[in-house]
Amino acid sequence: MTYFGPEYFALFLPIVALLYSIMPKKVRPFVLLLASYQFFWLISGKLIAYLLFSTVSIHHFGLWLDKLQREKKLAVKGLEKEEKKSVKAAFDRQQNLVLAFAVIIHIGLLAVLKYTPFAVSNLNLILAHFNVQVSKISFMVPIGISFYTLQAVSYMTDVRRGTVKADKNLFRLALYMSFFPQTMEGPIARYSDTAQQLFNGKQIDYNNFVFGFERIVFGLFKKIIIADRLNEFVKSVFDQYEKYDGGIILIAAIAYTVELYMDFSGAMDIGIGSARIFGVKLPENFRQPFFSKSISEFWTRWHITLGTWFRDYVYYPVSFSGFSKKLTAAGRKRLGNYFGPLMAGTIALFCVWLCNGIWHGSAWMYIFFGMYHFAMIFTGNLFNPVITKICSKLHINREKGPVATIRIVKTSFLVVLGEIFFRAHGLAEGLQMFAKIFTNFSLKGITSGDITKAGLDYLDVIVVLIAVAAVFVISVLKEKNVDICQRLSEKNIVLRWGVVLAAVTCIIVFGAYGAEYIPVAPMYADF
Helix, strand or coil, X not given: CCCCCHHHHHHHHHHHHHHHHHCCCCCHHHHHHHHHHHXXXXXXXXXXXXXXXXXXXXXXXXXXXXXXHHHHHHHCCCCCHHHHHHHHHHHHHHHHHHHHHHHHHHHHXXXXXXXXXXXXXXXXXXXXXXXXXXXXXXXXXXXXXXXXXXXXXXXXXXXXXXXXXXXXXHHHHHHHHHCHHHCCCCCCCCHHHHHHHHXXXXXXXHHHHHHHHHHHHHHHHHHHHHHHHHHHHHHHHHHCHHHCCHHHHHHHHHHHHHHHHHHHXXXXXXXXXXXXXXXXXXXXXXXXXXXXXXXXXXXXXXXXXXXXXXXXXXHHHHHCCHHHHHHHHHHHHHHHHHHHHHHHHHHHHHXXXXXXXXXXXXXXXXXXXXXXXXXXXXXXXHHHHHHHHHHXXXXXXXXXXXXHHHHHHHHHXXXXXXXXXXXXXXXXXXXXXXXXXHHCCCCHHHHHCHHHHCCCCHHHHHHHHHHHHHHHHHHHHHHCCCCHHHHHHCCCHHHHHHHHHHHHHHHHHHCCCCCCCCCCCCHHHHC
């Protein structure tokens, strides 16, 4: 079962929608809950036990933290200022210990399941010098554990901070953790984003149904016509990069970046569209990332919910820690108001990108991927005042016109280079492919037929280019705040459904599927 398979959009989703519609309002949330657990069972089987453990665990810890907060309020009543401060501090320490224990359990479980083989293999490299080896250990990892674990941590942290109330309803928490349109690849929702929506039992109405259906079709368009058609070429070049020159490797890196975007954003479209059918608005995860003028901006537009999670639960806590405050104060005195705070901010940024790299996978190439983007953003932060000053003196507008276009192209190129390490079969191969782009670059492979030999014939190229152009036009309109679905809803019903059916026809005619086609699993489901 995947979001892109006919089992999902032609069987599972319609059955769930039908059952949801015919049930009374109070029963509908339980229809979604049962459907979500059925979906999780279909993709992970008995590994659903991990999801059950996380759900019951955060329910317990949330109530524990809430109980301590209520006890603190009662304990400080009528106390003098100094005594009140002391009592509050004691309760805060206790709450922090409870939260730390809860986070260690969840992040620790994720780390053991996903990163034990990586840790053991690296330990064996060290122990090899002493002729000692540790037996390899591996575990079956449930799909989506990286996503729902972050949701669990955010819920418990928000309860500790007092930004949300602990939920006594275990079933509502279970649905928040398991809602099937976001199980495999996100978006990573906060409790305050979706929990109440999910339990409203809102009736399916025409507008939500059509908006949801249109979004699902757009996701299938991106995945099946573009991403899956590019996959064979990308796989061929990355599997046998030694056979190709730097020009073909660069084209493959661009193709992979497009494939990854179309695959991941396509999954988000289907997830968000599926949720919309039930009247649930999931947070957006993409905002035209390839219109970014810097790497820093790119990561505010790509995988938005992961970026905001790291911002709120890693970057801010590190930035506002006692050590960082002292470092900032000392830095301001010696380096000024910009570079002084930059020191503490850089430490927090490093933590974010180390965590980001590790979150994506248990391999050095993912850690390098994180450090690559850290270096790009840090360099931009370091030189930004100088560049801004120069542009101001020369009366150059960096946000519009040719300079803005150059910045967008530069940012996209840097992103493409970073994706080489993300896709390569290891850090060493990624570095070799990266080097070939600059030491063995040639355009001969384009005319010699290397692209077609690698699995992308000229018909594929034409189909992909036209489809990418269509997505680009829609992205330009969205960048200009033009809501395509809303505009279509204002048109004649024949025109509206004509556009939708035309897109469905394109998927059927030009989609990459069939007897000889090897289905491509959702790419972000493994992260």
